[in-house]
Amino acid sequence: xRENVQAPPLEVSDWLNTKDDLSLSALKGKVVVIHAxxxxxxxxxxxxxxxxxxxxxxxxxxxxxxxxxxxxFEHHDVMNKAALETFIHEYGISFPxxxxxxxxxxxxxxxxxxxxxxxxxxxxAIDQYGKLVINHFGQISDMQIGQILGHLLADID
Amino acid sequence: xRENVQAPPLEVSDWLNTKDDLSLSALKGKVVVIHAxxxxxxxxxxxxxxxxxxxxxxxxxxxxxxxxxxxxFEHHDVMNKAALETFIHEYGISFPxxxxxxxxxxxxxxxxxxxxxxxxxxxxAIDQYGKLVINHFGQISDMQIGQILGHLLADID
Amino acid sequence: xRENVQAPPLEVSDWLNTKDDLSLSALKGKVVVIHAxxxxxxxxxxxxxxxxxxxxxxxxxxxxxxxxxxxxFEHHDVMNKAALETFIHEYGISFPxxxxxxxxxxxxxxxxxxxxxxxxxxxxAIDQYGKLVINHFGQISDMQIGQILGHLLADID
Amino acid sequence: xRENVQAPPLEVSDWLNTKDDLSLSALKGKVVVIHAxxxxxxxxxxxxxxxxxxxxxxxxxxxxxxxxxxxxFEHHDVMNKAALETFIHEYGISFPxxxxxxxxxxxxxxxxxxxxxxxxxxxxAIDQYGKLVINHFGQISDMQIGQILGHLLADID
Numbered sequence: 001x002r003e004n005v006q007a008p009p010l011e012v013s014d015w016l017n018t019k020d021d022l023s024l025s026a027l028k029g030k031v032v033v034i035h036a037x038x039x040x041x042x043x044x045x046x047x048x049x050x051x052x053x054x055x056x057x058x059x060x061x062x063x064x065x066x067x068x069x070x071x072x073f074e075h076h077d078v079m080n081k082a083a084l085e086t087f088i089h090e091y092g093i094s095f096p097x098x099x100x101x102x103x104x105x106x107x108x109x110x111x112x113x114x115x116x117x118x119x120x121x122x123x124x125a126i127d128q129y130g131k132l133v134i135n136h137f138g139q140i141s142d143m144q145i146g147q148i149l150g151h152l153l154a155d156i157d
Numbered sequence: 158x159r160e161n162v163q164a165p166p167l168e169v170s171d172w173l174n175t176k177d178d179l180s181l182s183a184l185k186g187k188v189v190v191i192h193a194x195x196x197x198x199x200x201x202x203x204x205x206x207x208x209x210x211x212x213x214x215x216x217x218x219x220x221x222x223x224x225x226x227x228x229x230f231e232h233h234d235v236m237n238k239a240a241l242e243t244f245i246h247e248y249g250i251s252f253p254x255x256x257x258x259x260x261x262x263x264x265x266x267x268x269x270x271x272x273x274x275x276x277x278x279x280x281x282a283i284d285q286y287g288k289l290v291i292n293h294f295g296q297i298s299d300m301q302i303g304q305i306l307g308h309l310l311a312d313i314d
Numbered sequence: 315x316r317e318n319v320q321a322p323p324l325e326v327s328d329w330l331n332t333k334d335d336l337s338l339s340a341l342k343g344k345v346v347v348i349h350a351x352x353x354x355x356x357x358x359x360x361x362x363x364x365x366x367x368x369x370x371x372x373x374x375x376x377x378x379x380x381x382x383x384x385x386x387f388e389h390h391d392v393m394n395k396a397a398l399e400t401f402i403h404e405y406g407i408s409f410p411x412x413x414x415x416x417x418x419x420x421x422x423x424x425x426x427x428x429x430x431x432x433x434x435x436x437x438x439a440i441d442q443y444g445k446l447v448i449n450h451f452g453q454i455s456d457m458q459i460g461q462i463l464g465h466l467l468a469d470i471d
Numbered sequence: 472x473r474e475n476v477q478a479p480p481l482e483v484s485d486w487l488n489t490k491d492d493l494s495l496s497a498l499k500g501k502v503v504v505i506h507a508x509x510x511x512x513x514x515x516x517x518x519x520x521x522x523x524x525x526x527x528x529x530x531x532x533x534x535x536x537x538x539x540x541x542x543x544f545e546h547h548d549v550m551n552k553a554a555l556e557t558f559i560h561e562y563g564i565s566f567p568x569x570x571x572x573x574x575x576x577x578x579x580x581x582x583x584x585x586x587x588x589x590x591x592x593x594x595x596a597i598d599q600y601g602k603l604v605i606n607h608f609g610q611i612s613d614m615q616i617g618q619i620l621g622h623l624l625a626d627i628d
Contacts (some may be wrong), residue, residue, distance in 0.1 A: 039197075040240075040247045044201040058614055074248075078240040083197075086232045092310045143529055146617020147624075154625035189457075215457055232357055303460020311468035354510075354561045356553075360517040388560075393553040397511075400546045404511045 007032075007124075010069070011101040011110035013057040014081060016088060018096035022067060024130060030063040031152045034124035036071045036100075036112070039079055039087040042122045047139055049058050049091060054142065056095045059149065063128075063156055068097035071112040071120060072113030076102070125149065164189075164281075164297040167226070168258040168267035171238060173245060174225075175253035184222050188309045191281035193226040193257075193269070196236055196244040198277045204296060205278030206248060209221060209300065213252045216306060220285075220313055225254035228269040228277060233259070283305065285313050316445070321346075321438075321446040325415040325424035328395060330402060330408055332410035336381060338444060344377045345466045348438035349416075350385045352425070353393055353401040355434045361453055362435030363405060368456065370409045374461065377442075382411035385426040385434060390416070439463065442470050478503075478595075478603040482572040482581035485552060487559060489567035493538060495601060502535040502623045505595040507542045507571075507583070510550055510558040513589045518610055519592030520562060525613065527566045530620060534599075534627055537613070539568035542583040542591060547573070596620065599627050 007024055015021050024032060035052035037044035049068075056066050072079045081099060088097060094133040100109035111117075115124065125134035125148055134148055163180055171236075172178050181189060192209035194201035213223050229236045238256060245254060257266035268274075272281065275294040282291035282305055291305055321338055329335050338346060347365035351358035351376055363382075370380050386393045395413060402411060414423035425431075429438065432451040439448035448462055478495055486492050495503060502507075508515035527537050543550045548590035552570060559568060571580035582588075586595065589608040596605035596619055605619055 040243050042248055046207075050203075054612075054614055058612075058618065060520040075243045078235075078237075078243050080235075083240065084237040086197050086235050088233075091199055141525075141529075142613035143525055144618040146614040146619075147529065147621035148617075150618035150621025151625040153618075189423040208329035211455075211457055215455075215461065298368075298372075299456040300368055300460040301459040303462075304372065304464035305460075307464025310461075311465040354557050356562055360521075364517075389557045391558050392549075392551075395551075397549040397554065400511050400549050404546075405513055 007126045007130055008114045010034075010067075011114065013101040014099040016085065016097045017068075017083075017094060017098070018099055022065070022096055022098070024126065027065050027126075028130055029128050029156070030065050031128060031147065031149060031156070032124075032126040033064065033121075034126070035066065036069045036117055036120055036122040036124065038070065038072055038074070038120045039084055040075060040142065043139065044121040045091075048123070049093070051142065051145070052095070053093065055145065055149070058146075059153075062153055063121040066095045066139075067102055068093065069096060069111060070097060071100040071109050071117060071122075072102070073108050073112060073119075084115050085134060095108060125152060127152050141144045162202075162289055164287055165245060165271045167191075167224075167255060168271065169255040171256040172189045173242065173254045173256070173264075177215045177295045179222070179224060179253055179255070181283065184283075185287055186285050186313070187220045188285060188306060189283040189314070190221065190223045190227050190306065191279075191283070192223065193228045193279040193281065194278055195227065195229055195231075195277045196241055197232060200296065202277040205280070206250070208261060208299065208302070209256050210250065212302065212306070215303075216310075219310055221310065223304065225250065226257055226268060227254060228257040228266050228274060228279075229259070230265050230269060230276075233264075239284055282309060284309050308312070319446055321440045321444055321467070324348075324381075324412060325428065326412040327415040328413040330399060330411045330413070331382075336379070336410055336412070338440065341379050341440075342444055343442050343470070344379050345442060345463060345470070346438075346440040347378065347380045347463065348383050348436075348440070349380065350383045350386065350431055350434055350436040350438065352388075353398055354388055354389060354436045357453065358435040358450060359405075361389045362437070363407070365456065365459070367407065369459065369463070372460075374414075376467055378463065378467065380409045382407065382409060383414055383425060384411060384414070385414040385423050385431060385436075387426060387433075388420050390421075439466060441466050474602055478597045478601055479585045481505075481538075481569060482585065484557055484572040485568040485570040487556065487570070488539075488565060493536070493567055493569070495597065498536050499601055500599050500627070502620060502627070503595075503597040504537045504600060504620065505533060505540050505587055505597070506537065507540045507593040507595065508528040508545055509541065509545075509591045510555055511546060514610065516562075517533075519594070520564070522613065522616070523566070524564065526616065526620070529581065529617075530624075533624055535620065535624060539564065539566060540571055540582060541568060542571040542580050542588060542593075543573070544579050544583060544590075544625045547578075596623060598625045600625050
């Protein structure tokens with residue numbers, strides 16, 4: 001679960017909820033949290049996405065960038081951009097959401113492959129230097145997330 | 158919330174999770190519970206649908222028929238049959254689900270209009286004689302549902 | 315869990331939250347629900363007692379009498395009447411609470427012995443004729459309680 | 472809620488769950504978390520105490536000392552040492568618990584007065600240098616606690 005490698009660039013086909021595309025290299029100096037999800041994944045929709053909204057709320061004003069990453073690896077036809085836009089609207093998501101770039105030969109999208117995500121939901125945390133320090137698949141408690149991000153932010157001060 | 162009128166026939170364009178189409182007239186003698194929902198409605202997905210699954214589990218073997226009703230009144234393009242099938246699969250729904258018949262001139266589907274549903278989620282309960290006795294919009298507690306259905310089933314004995 | 319025997323009289327050393335002592339024989343014609351608990355039992359305090367408060371709220375105005383029963387079978391010195399009064403005050407319990415009569419030779423109080431309760435929390439339901447129909451030890455879901463009580467009340471109508 | 476003063480010594484009449492008395496001065500170099508509670512305070516028993524147990528579990532092996540503090544300011548007769556011992560046993564509390572020293576002239580115990588606690592539950596956090604950095608009355612989210620403690624622990628590294 002704890003990694004210590006340089007986080008590879010995100011491969012994104014579209015950005016939603018943001019005027020400007022984001023890039024990890026431009027986010028150096030901040031903690032980056034990536035909430036990888038799919039709109040028809042129950043553990044995402046009813047647990048990890050509400051948790052991501054809590055992160056967004058709690059860490060406002062701090063050097064932390066939260067990014068949603070729609071990593072579609074199944075049911076591609078119904079998890080398209082229009083469906084994602086509806087989901088974002090209905091669930092009141094206001095943080096930037098990236099669509100993981102589809103891969104040609106494989107059902108796994110490109111960022112998912114690069115980061116070797118095991119499925120959704122996954123939570124990634126990247127420190128101020130661009131190191132991937134957390135790559136967690138499945139549920140993780142609010143207290144654990146708080147501890148990890150509290151630690152990473154303390155290192156910036 | 159309590160009604161006492163004959164429940165009008167369901168207007169359904171498609172049935173999922175059932176070999177045979179269901180009809181209220183053929184269900185006379187049983188209590189019928191209808192869980193009206195939309196797949197991108199947060200209060201449905203994270204509250205009312207899990208509650209419907211609990212109803213399905215608890216009342217197994219009793220003269221009660223649970224029906225899901227996908228009443229799409231917004232975002233029609235992304236709440237299509239294929240998306241509903243994915244939802245049913247991912248959320249492990251094993252009770253019959255009807256697709257409310259789209260209306261031509263109006264964004265409200267036909268059963269929704271007939272029953273004057275105020276939105277999703279809605280919970281309908283129909284007694285053994287085909288009377289609509291509950292038409293509830295929004296959240297309702299597990300204990301209240303239990304009481305209503307316990308009462309309607311007792312009347313059958 | 316389902317019983318069908320005449321409920322024996324309660325053996326009570328003290329009544330709280332009521333002007334007049336209650337007796338099962340005087341409650342004939344009503345459904346009686348007994349929430350057996352101890353003030354230092356975690357599953358009682360954080361689950362069954364809040365659930366009893368929900369029962370009290372939901373079934374107001376119906377022919378149903380809810381009774382708390384403090385069945386002390388351990389730590390007798392600190393689960394005394396004064397402690398129970400503090401508990402009732404702090405947890406905002408407004409339904410009648412009986413103190414199960416201590417037994418001389420045995421650590422189990424007398425009502426607990428008579429009803430063969432297996433521990434706390436236990437939920438008892440007695441029908442309008444004074445029959446004990448439910449004697450449940452441990453957690454029970456809100457939906458199940460609702461169903462049981464809805465059924466018993468329907469039989470009164 | 473955020474303080475930055477030297478934490479005054481705890482005034483304790485008894486220690487439970489520990490062989491040796493603890494003192495803040497001897498805990499310098501560690502983060503100290505104090506969970507102030509009363510055994511008949513519902514928000515303590517059903518929220519803050521379970522949360523304290525989560526803290527104890529999550530931060531095991533780290534330079535952090537969790538202390539329960541029984542700050543009795545009402546119902547003194549039934550919140551005595553024997554009742555607290557029963558509570559600790561029944562709720563499976565394994566971290567050290569201090570009994571706040573009763574005050575002669577006043578119903579507030581001495582540590583409670585010194586720290587100007589507003590009631591129970593209160594959560595206090597003291598940094599490695601003995602500074603009181605958090606003095607929070609009422610509920611606080613798991614994610615906030617995680618962040619605070621993650622930050623304080625990061626400063627030790």
